Amino acid sequence: MAIQCNKPSDWVIHSSERRSQHWSNIYQTLLKEDGFIFCISGSDNCYENAGMESFYHIFKIEVINN
Template sequence: SSQLAPNLLDRQFAPGTGPTAWVGDITYVPTRQGWLHLAVVISVQTRQVLGYSVSKRLTEELVVKAFANAWALHPQRPGLIFHSDRGGQYWGNQFRQLLQSHEVVQSMSRPGNCWDNAVAESFFATLKTEEAAEPYASREQASQSIAAYIHGFYNPARLHSALGYHSPNNYARQLRAAA
């Protein structure tokens, strides 16, 4: 238990306010070839999916790649909070070292409390309702469809009540313009 991080985010989910924070989580997407694991990194401030990774195996590398993809496109100043559940992938040495190398502060949900990571859980519910409602024919088809959903619809066009009915990309532009 000494390896795990405190819950620093503490449900501060209001967009555009509070500490700069990203959340991460993993879900399982059904295909006729078996599960495809999807790890995402989402901005609490804008609800943008900043990075993601897919794999047929559930490994620490899955979350490392998702975070690395997000960081490559959206590097941050020291002090970013990264919040996740207590899944073993998030407290593996490789992932924790990656966060430390970027001066990112790790935060984790309380045991068994999915509401502590509601931003990520909400994205997965939306994805599974709007895009991944039926099993895909293959993992490759699932991977391509999820990428198209994130880049072609969710970030640029999906309206969010939490964002005043703006898309994540539009809300992010408004925040930058106001800064």
């Protein structure tokens, strides 16, 4: 897995759509074991994620890139 090769920093945010592979207990367990914080959207509405995309954009600029 790429995580094991790259060893990301203390924590990583993983945001995904509601697809079956992202709901898998095995997938979520692997993310938790590697220190990921994850969120899954609640519906198939394409506008639902717009607020979080904006937040993560600002977060990356202010926190990660500075």
